[in-house]
Structures are given as structure tokens and as C-alpha cells.
Amino acid sequence: MEPAAQAAEGRRESAEERADRRWNELLQEVRVAQTGVQILFGFLLTVVFTPRFPTLAAPERAIYVVTLCLGAAATGALIGPVAFHRFVTGRNIKPQTVVWASRLTIVGLLLLLATIISAFLLILRVALHDSAVPWIVSGLVAWFLLCWFALPAWARHRYAGDR
Template sequence: MSGTDSRRTTRDETHEERADRRWTELMQEIRVAQTGVQIMLGFLLTVVFTPTFQNLGQTDKTIYLITVVLGSLATGALIAPVAFHRIVSGRNLKPQGVAWASRLTFAGLVLLLATLTSSLFLILRVATHDHYVPWLVAGVVAWYLCCWFVLPFWARSRYAGRDEV
């Protein structure tokens, strides 16, 4: 087909082919994030059964509970695209499925960021009891924000329109 066909994108693929490609790419991305968040949640869930947990102050126990809830929410959001795909599969909704799965994945990444932040804060509080912990955590969060969001959004705006992928 020619490049003038309105059903073709700049990569010379139909909208259906593009949706298939984007779905495959998204599933690969989710596999990486899912594995990390599931391992972290698994470790978090065991902490409550350790003797040290009982010695934590109420503030640290509250931070722990918030961390577990955030990890559970992140896990749910990162697994949701699989359930979404299974439920709408075969109904000619692939482009919409890709859009929703992408939104859920982004929400999962934001929740993963919150889980990592909360986990790091709790661990450093318990390990050091020092006043610099919030500053150290803020530095790590700034790094995550740069790597996960600032750089990709900068690249997206900088190179937008050059190649609609």
C-alpha cells in the first residue's frame, strides 16, 4: 500500500498492526515492572511476621502499612492490563485496550514510585534514626523522577513529530 493510505501510519503499518505492535511492546515493559513490584511486595508482606516488627514505633508501623497498601495498588495496576486484555480479547478493541493498558501501566509506575519512596523512607528511618533521612529519600525520588518521567517527557517534547511511532 502507498504512504497516502489513511489507514497507514508513518511506519507503513495499519492501525491494527500498530495496535498489535504497541500491545507487544507494552507487555514487555509491564513484565519488567511487574516482576520488581511483586518481589518487593512479597518481601514487604513478610516483614509483619518478624520479631523486629513488633519493636517498631507506631509511626514506623503506619509507614509500613501505607507502604504495603501502595505496593498492593501498584501490583494491581501493573497486572490489570493482562486482565483487561483477557476480557476484551477478540472484540476488535485492541487500540482502546492499548490505550487503557498504557494508562494503567503509568498509574502502576506512579504507585511503584510511591512504594519505593515509602519503603526507602521506612528502611532508612529504622536503620539510622537520623535527621538526614528525608533529604536522602528526596534525592533518590528526584533521581527516579528524572529517569522515569522528566527525561522521557523531555525527549518526547524535543523529538515530537519527527517520527510518529
Template sequence: MTVSKSGADVNDWGRNETEEERADRKWGELIQEVRVAQTGVQILFGFLLTVVFQQKYASLAQTDKTIYIITVILGAATTGALIGPVSLHRLVSGQRVKAEAVQWASRMTLTGLILLLATMTSSLLLVLRVATHNAIVPWIVSAVVAWYALCWFVVPMWTLRRHSSR
């Protein structure tokens, strides 16, 4: 890392920013990402909470009820992880710990994405089991999970690896 004439750090990507400016930028980027994920999770979780009050719920097989309960718990955990960065920011705002708060918020967001993958998987499994009663359901769910993993984790990691090998 080098220092510019203005005294700001210039990192490997050519940004001319202080540590505080970098933390502010990273925080803004992170919050935008979390907003996208939070909206979807909150809608999904809201729908999940209503299922138990539907007449069809009583007629579900015990396996499907177990999948539903696991899905609701995963949805609650996902919601907590993705709302966590907002609470963290609110509680430590103004305490001069933004760089550390960004690291923790980033970890919570990644945890939330992993939990979201699990929530979406179990939701899809439950819906397809109830809707089709078809033996192909696990294969369909596996294909969708592979797609999520590719989009959410493999492509970003491949991009990072490709960039860092230059």
C-alpha cells in the same frame, strides 16, 4: 496521515501499518514494559508482606508501623495496576477492541509507575528510618525520588518534547 499503495496508513514516523497492526505492535511493546515492572513490584510486595511477621516489627515506633501499612497498601495498589493490563487483555481478547484496550492498558501502566514511585519512596523511607534513625533520611529519600522522577518521567518527556519540536 497518508495511505500507501498497499492501503496501509503511513504515520509521521514512516511506519507502514494498519490500525490493527499498530495496536498489535503497541500491545507487544506495552506488555514487554509491564513485564519488567511487574517482576520488581511482585518481589518488593512479597518482601513487604513478610515484614509484619518478623520479631522486630513489634518494637517499631508507631510512625514506622504507619509508614509500613501505607507502603503495603501502595504495594498492593501498584501490583493491581501493573497486572491490570494482563487481565484487560484476557477479558477483551478477540472482541476487536485492541486499540482501546491498548489505551486503557497504557493508562493502567502509567498509574502503576506512579504508584511504584510512591511504593519505592515509602519503602526506602521505612528502611532508612529503621536502619539509621538519622535526620538526613528525608534528604536521602528526596534525592532518590528526584532520581526516579528524572529517569522515569523527566527524561522521557524531554525526549518527546525535543522530538515533537523538530
């Protein structure tokens, strides 16, 4: 890469160095999400063995099954980048690996969002039996969308021209 192009991007690094840096940053991010999804999924696996589970109505059982499936899918997507990297290591395709691992991470975050919302819905339905539950859940969805997607998208748009 020419020095002018490197300076415009803010770093003097080769494509390989950039891929290494981006990979390390992605791994740090995935570690946080993996830990959260694995703990949540572990708790979800135990719910069926609690004394209260047999007393749940059919809709709550359906929500539980959906939540469990979403948790499993989120776990797979968020562990996926590690497996992806392991299978392609040494093939000189790290820049492409970073792109695909990043995509898996985004899918994993979307699935984690759906898992959290679904679990929250289940818990509130059992705890409150109230018509306010959909409103509370909708508020939580809005909050997550704001924190996880809207603010980063706004910052990306707002400061993209400052480079």
C-alpha cells in the same frame, strides 16, 4: 490509511497492526515492572512476621501499612493490563485496549514509585534515626522522577519535531 500518512508516521502498518505492535511492546515493559513490584510486595508481606516488627514505633508501623497498601495497589495496576486484555480479547477493540492498558501501566509505575519511596523511608528511619533521612529520600524521589518521567518527557518534546 493513505500512504503519505503512513510514511509521515514512519511505518507502513494498519491500525490493527499498530495496535498489535504497541500491545506487544507494552507487554514487554509491563513484564519488567510486574516482576519488580511482585518481588517487592512479597518481601513487604513478610516484614510483619519478623522478630523486629513488634519493636517498631507507631510512625514506622504506619509507614509500613502505607507501603504495603501502595505495593498492593501497584501490583493490581501492573497486572491490570493482562486482565483487561483477557476480558476484551476478540471484541475488535485492541487499539482502545492498548490505550487503557497503557494508562494502567502509568498508574502502576506511579504507585510503584510511591511504594519504593515509602519502603526506602521506612528502612532509613529504622536504620539511621537521623535528620538526614528526609533529604536522602527527597534525593531519591528526584532521581526517580528524573529517570522515569523527566528524561522521557524531555526526549518526547525534543525529538517530536524530527518526525
